[in-house]
Amino acid sequence: MNVIQETINWLVSPQTWSADGHDMIARSLEHLQYSAIAVAFAAVLAIPAGWFMGHTRRFSGVIVGITGAARALPTLGLVTLFGLLLGIGLVPPMIALVILAIPSILASTYSGISAIDTSVLDAARAQGFTTRQLIARVHLPLGLAMIVGGLRSAFIQVMSTAILAAYVGAGGLGRFIFLGINTQHTAMLLGASVWIMVLVIVVDVLFGTIQRFATPAGVRRLNATTSAQSSAG
Amino acid sequence: MISFESVTKTYPGPRRSAADVVAVHDTSFNVDTGTITVLAGSSGCGKTTLLRMVNRMVAPTSGRVQINGDDIAHMNPVQLRRKIGYVMQHAGLLPHKTVAENIAVVPRLNGATRAEAKRSVDRMLEMVELSADMADRYPAELSGGQAQRVGVARALADEPRILLMDEPFGAVDPLVRTGLQQQLIDIQHELGTTMLFVTHDMSEALRLGHEIILLAKQGRIMQQDSPTRLVEQPANAFVENFLGLNAAEKALRTRTTADGRTMVVDAHGRPAGFLEQA
Amino acid sequence: MNWVTNNLETILSALGWHVALSVPAIVAALLCAIPLGWLAHRLPRYSGPIITGSGLLFAIPSLPLLILLPVITGAGMRDGINVVIALTLYGIALLVRSVADGFNSISSETRLAATALGYSGGRRFLTVELPLAAPIILTGLRVVTASTIALCTVGAVLGIPSLGTLFTDGFQRQILAEIITGIVLTLGLAGLFDGLLVVLGKMLMPWQKQVA
Numbered sequence A: 001m002n003v004i005q006e007t008i009n010w011l012v013s014p015q016t017w018s019a020d021g022h023d024m025i026a027r028s029l030e031h032l033q034y035s036a037i038a039v040a041f042a043a044v045l046a047i048p049a050g051w052f053m054g055h056t057r058r059f060s061g062v063i064v065g066i067t068g069a070a071r072a073l074p075t076l077g078l079v080t081l082f083g084l085l086l087g088i089g090l091v092p093p094m095i096a097l098v099i100l101a102i103p104s105i106l107a108s109t110y111s112g113i114s115a116i117d118t119s120v121l122d123a124a125r126a127q128g129f130t131t132r133q134l135i136a137r138v139h140l141p142l143g144l145a146m147i148v149g150g151l152r153s154a155f156i157q158v159m160s161t162a163i164l165a166a167y168v169g170a171g172g173l174g175r176f177i178f179l180g181i182n183t184q185h186t187a188m189l190l191g192a193s194v195w196i197m198v199l200v201i202v203v204d205v206l207f208g209t210i211q212r213f214a215t216p217a218g219v220r221r222l223n224a225t226t227s228a229q230s231s232a233g
Numbered sequence B: 001m002i003s004f005e006s007v008t009k010t011y012p013g014p015r016r017s018a019a020d021v022v023a024v025h026d027t028s029f030n031v032d033t034g035t036i037t038v039l040a041g042s043s044g045c046g047k048t049t050l051l052r053m054v055n056r057m058v059a060p061t062s063g064r065v066q067i068n069g070d071d072i073a074h075m076n077p078v079q080l081r082r083k084i085g086y087v088m089q090h091a092g093l094l095p096h097k098t099v100a101e102n103i104a105v106v107p108r109l110n111g112a113t114r115a116e117a118k119r120s121v122d123r124m125l126e127m128v129e130l131s132a133d134m135a136d137r138y139p140a141e142l143s144g145g146q147a148q149r150v151g152v153a154r155a156l157a158d159e160p161r162i163l164l165m166d167e168p169f170g171a172v173d174p175l176v177r178t179g180l181q182q183q184l185i186d187i188q189h190e191l192g193t194t195m196l197f198v199t200h201d202m203s204e205a206l207r208l209g210h211e212i213i214l215l216a217k218q219g220r221i222m223q224q225d226s227p228t229r230l231v232e233q234p235a236n237a238f239v240e241n242f243l244g245l246n247a248a249e250k251a252l253r254t255r256t257t258a259d260g261r262t263m264v265v266d267a268h269g270r271p272a273g274f275l276e277q278a
Numbered sequence C: 001m002n003w004v005t006n007n008l009e010t011i012l013s014a015l016g017w018h019v020a021l022s023v024p025a026i027v028a029a030l031l032c033a034i035p036l037g038w039l040a041h042r043l044p045r046y047s048g049p050i051i052t053g054s055g056l057l058f059a060i061p062s063l064p065l066l067i068l069l070p071v072i073t074g075a076g077m078r079d080g081i082n083v084v085i086a087l088t089l090y091g092i093a094l095l096v097r098s099v100a101d102g103f104n105s106i107s108s109e110t111r112l113a114a115t116a117l118g119y120s121g122g123r124r125f126l127t128v129e130l131p132l133a134a135p136i137i138l139t140g141l142r143v144v145t146a147s148t149i150a151l152c153t154v155g156a157v158l159g160i161p162s163l164g165t166l167f168t169d170g171f172q173r174q175i176l177a178e179i180i181t182g183i184v185l186t187l188g189l190a191g192l193f194d195g196l197l198v199v200l201g202k203m204l205m206p207w208q209k210q211v212a
């Protein structure tokens, strides 16, 4: 009970959050910012690639292979590898985060686009849609929910892995965990862990809501069974 | 003898507010031991519901079903089902078991050893005229007709005294269907099994039934008779309609062909077959 | 390569720990997910919350979970049991859905046939429903196996031995070969287990290849 009380005390202490203390607010924003940058980089690479592959429907083997291998890829291994190769700082973990974010965005874009019924595309073309209109009026509405689902998984996984990035000296919220471990500051260790969990779950729920809004009503029921495969890391 | 005594079955409506569905209303009839009795009628008239009352897959809302004078409501449903064969429309073979394993299911459930079950399997394959090398196939590797044969073999494997069949040949092509019907007649002749057979196809009913029970909505019995009497003396307009006896298109005529045989032609003059002395 | 030959003992010990922590977690996850997934299948009304709940569980970051679990379990923070429990939870979160999907995939006709043949409840579950749900459960299990083996390495930052130890040790002592060895072995182990599961599936579900 003692530990729990201390943890709560640490979490509610102004010292924990204020700029002249541990500045958890700034660290949290930093954590979200790193994650957003990594996911944005990954999205720029993965969405067009997934779109192309999904449109041609020819690379499903590649997608299955990449997602399969990505699942088994140890995030800590990647973080330490780049940390060692490229030195301490923001760039090495960022590369690792981008690499980790790519597979889920790629796979979800691919399945979002390739799942669009060919008859829908044919019908749209028959009605005289140009390619640009096809993308804006058919692909985007029908594929968007899946793509947002992929961004959601990627973001959650990157947020989790960004904690480990502190192990190789990057900032973010992971710093409190490693500080807590190294200084045996149990209250900080537990408090920061609780806070990270809360933050990740809030982000996940937020993304879930966006995903629901991004889904056309008619497709909503269908997607309810295929989306939301966020990943632990 | 299987006797249905004033059985009624109501299902709750599809939605809470909707009215209850009366599938069968106050129906009584008997099925004589050692005969084929056919329950015939259009889709939705309650045939399946009545059939499933016999092996307690459906419990009557009121009334009772007796087998040789014993109320089946007092019997253990699982034990009861193991003593009654059941064949359904798409055979319902267990997809993860081979043909042999499917046929062996009931003997094994009833405690047969592997060797005993194997003997049943061989005997049944022979009875339904399937070659022994079918034994190791999986259901997905069978044609519709073969699957139905296995379905019949499985239902009869532990020599049940009663066999229930729910439109078993409804999904196979006409040529195969005729073969399966003949085979069923032969098997019934050989084993003397009491069979209750459901179909919506009147020609099938006339072909198979010792006794035919023609049902209208909610399992109301329109006529229960032998095929001959049903055709010769239809009880009412419903029966006549169902048999298609009063439809002008169904009227058949004969014509003598060049080689002296008697050809039967339909209302449009299309040949239906040759007449032979019965 | 030199580093590998000189440190075989370290590597094998890390590998041994890794297997010892991840295999029980995978098995436990399967054993827990089967009843849960079956419940989600039998009670469609609760399947939504069960599936959403497990999705949320899977979103929880592993390191904070590993740190908080000892507070609940009472085990020491460096105790391997924490890793086993955390990995089991993640495995359950992933598998419940596959199990429910597996049971939902059984056709009502097959169920009816099983009832009509006279299968009793328990026997029907073990010899008809479970085998028929198994192919989809196996697909889920392969995903769980890969992610469990990858996640197992995270415990290393808390001092729980696994292939992850090669990452932390390699980083601190600046040995690139050690980290690469760790990554290769993790991927290799996942590949090996995946292959074993595929072979096992082919052996236990001979009806599958004919259908496909």
Ligand SMILES: Nc1ncnc2c1ncn2[C@@H]1O[C@H](COP(=O)(O)OP(=O)(O)O)[C@@H](O)[C@H]1O
Binding pocket: B011, B012, B021, B022, B023, B041, B042, B043, B044, B045, B046, B047, B048, B049, B050
């Ligand atoms: N489980 C059920 N729940 C609700 N209604 C049912 C159920 N089974 C059958 N019914 C209804 O009962 C009626 C008779 O069904 P059934 O016995 O299957 O007819 P048949 O086999 O002659 O086509 C139909 O109106 C059908 O919709």
Ligand SMILES: [Mg+2]
Binding pocket: B044, B047, B048, B049, B166
């Ligand atoms: Mg029916």
